[in-house]
Amino acid sequence: MDRRVIEMNCTTCDSPLLDDVDEATVDFYRAVLQTLTRRRLPFLVGGAFAFNCWTGVQRPTRDLDLFVRRDDFEAIAQALRDAGHEVELTFPHWLGKVRAGDEYIDLIFSSGNGIAVVDDEWFDHAGDATVFEVDVRISPVEEMIWSKAFIMERERYDGADVAHLLHAHAARMDWERLLRRFGPHWRVLLSHLVLFGFIYPAERHRVPADVVERLLGRLQGELHAPAPVERLCGGTLLSREQYLGDVEQQGYQDGRVAPFGNMTEEEVALWTEAIPERPSAAAEGA
Known part of the structure; x- marks a missing residue:
């Protein structure tokens, strides 16, 4: 694989992000960015790309996250399908994916816990960068902290x-x-x-x-x-797995579910089903 240098030129720094990515993956990423830019569809580059740009911390990544408003998702998905890409709404409460073989780009319109919804303010305060030779906007620092703080x-x-x-x-x-x-x-x-x-x-x-x-x-x-009357577990906003026992066995109310959170019971069930299986304790100790 060719070693690539992705120049990140934002409003506050010039920070190169280095990673081993093959030419086909670079072409896929660039094509998606160019398609959305040409169609004037609003998106923000986030994840490790924005993090490296804002902080200068050199953290390699092969992942590309695009943040979009939920109301724009269908138009964005259709534009990418028209350009020959496969698009799916993976989790209706927060995430879709653009695929090209084994490679993919996340289209994110909220956080996994349903809290950090992408709205107009993300775009009002976004920064500027160049990613894969495409001029883009990047997620603002405040909203990055807001979404990352719960992980x-x-x-x-x-x-x-x-x-x-x-x-x-x-x-x-x-x-x-x-x-x-x-x-x-x-x-x-x-x-x-x-x-x-x-x-x-x-x-x-x-x-x-x-x-x-x-x-x-x-x-x-x-x-x-006085302590609240409701036996609420806010831990599910921090981890979709580690507090399930509190909700399912101890009788606590799930902090993600309305009226406390923004998710429905059905969305929580779908998100829970997607938790990767882990090796048994015996296998981990082997």
Whole structure:
């Protein structure tokens, strides 16, 4: 496979992302970006591409994530089908895929927990980059933190990504928008801000003190308030697998499901069915 250099030129940095990708994969990625650009269909490049651009952290990837509004998904899917690509709506609550053989691109319009819905504000605050020689827009830092902060699976934890985004942009971020994004899930944001001071003690000043104080004030208020009546498990917003026992066996209400979350019981069931099978404990210890 040819070693490729993908130049990422965003509004804040010039960060090359290196990875081993073959020519057919490069052509597939570029063709999808060009098709959507020519048709003037709105999308944002996210994932590792945007992360490398915003932070300068050199993390190789062969994955390409495009963020789109749900209302635009059908038009985008049809344009790509017209261009000869295979498109599927993989999980109706958050994700579709564009396929070319074994390669694919994710079309993301929410997060797996149904919280971080892609809306107009993602586009209003997006950055600019060049990916595979195509001028594109990239996901904004605040929305990347919002979506990544909830990813705490056994096999994947995006806390380091959140810390690196804070390290690079805390002084310039729209903290009011970020606080509004987290809304009732502010404890998740607070946990990452506390960890940031642990990870980078000399840089903890980058997070505005008044933001932390406001969140700590909410925490202090809850410490002296009666506990909620509902037996809710918010853990399912952090991991689709590790808190299933609490919901299925302990009688807790699923934090992803309305009225607490944005998902339906059917969407949760479909998302749960897709959890990869794991080796048994005996096999793992062998």
